[in-house]
Amino acid sequence: MQMLAEEKIDGYVADNQFRKRDPKFASADRHKKSIDRNHTPIKEKRYFTPSDFIYNESDGTLTCPAGNKLYVKNRNFVGTRGEKGIAYAGWKxxxxxxEIRKKCLRSPKSQFRQVVIFDESGKGPKGRFTKQMIEKFDSALGRFIYSRRMGTVEPVFATICRRIGLDRFTLRGRAKVDTQWKLFSMVHNIFKIWRYGASYAY
Ligand code: SF4
Incomplete structure (x- = not known):
């Protein structure tokens, strides 16, 4: 995200919560069953994850699914891989x-819930760029641009993967993978030209 901003590249990188924030997807769950051809039952999440907690911009606290505010336990939390975040804790x-502690606490002996939110505060440089991307993504233009992905980029991946058969790279190393990808892209374009004419190749 920082690189995109510094290089002034107008990129759109989705975070894993963008659908949750988009009102258009509010009733998306009702469609899930009909497209599930194997009729796999939708698994319910066993425990609440950090995404079920809501960050409060005004006071920097986090609200849990029960509606209680957690407090900041460690503002400079550093994860095992060096990632920075803020650690929150629930009040004992x-x-x-x-009433919903069984869905929140993995052990019945735990007295309170702890949640770490990585780079979501917007305080650190990494968080700032992530936050900017989220704001850009949530704008009307951002949503419009990303929605076009379904009709432009995704079908290309689907064709290359399912029809032409590149469901994994069989070579290793950057140069070889690059060559393999270009070869398959070329085949994809030749198909397009063969079917629809040169204007359809991209
Ligand atoms: S266990 Fe604590 S943090 Fe979890 S939902 Fe209940 S009150 Fe909130």
Whole structure:
């Protein structure tokens, strides 16, 4: 994200919550069953994940699914891979009597819930660029541009993967993978030209 901003590249990188924030997807779950040809039952999440908690811009706290505010336990949390974030904790008095604690705490002995939000505060440089991307993504233009992906980029991947058969790279190393990708892209374009004429190749 930082590189895109610094190089002034107008890129759109989706985060894993963008559909949740888009009101158009509010009722998307009702379509899930009909496209599931194997009729696989939708698995319910066993425990709440950090994405189920809501960050409050005004006071920097986090609100849990039960509607209680967690407090900041460690503002400079560093993960095992060096990633930075903010660690939050629930109040023992609230977690102890919480009616949905079974969905929140993995161990019945735990007294409170802890959640770490990585780079979501917008305080660190990495967080700032991530936040900018989220804002850009959530704008009307961002949503429009990303929605076109379904009709432009995705079908190309699907054709190359399913029809032409590149479901994995069989070579290793950057140069070889690059060559293999270009070869398959070329085949894809030749198909397009053969079917529809030169104007359809891209
Ligand atoms: S266990 Fe604590 S943090 Fe989890 S939902 Fe209940 S009150 Fe909130």
């Amino acid at each position: 008095t609230k977690c102890r009597v919480c």
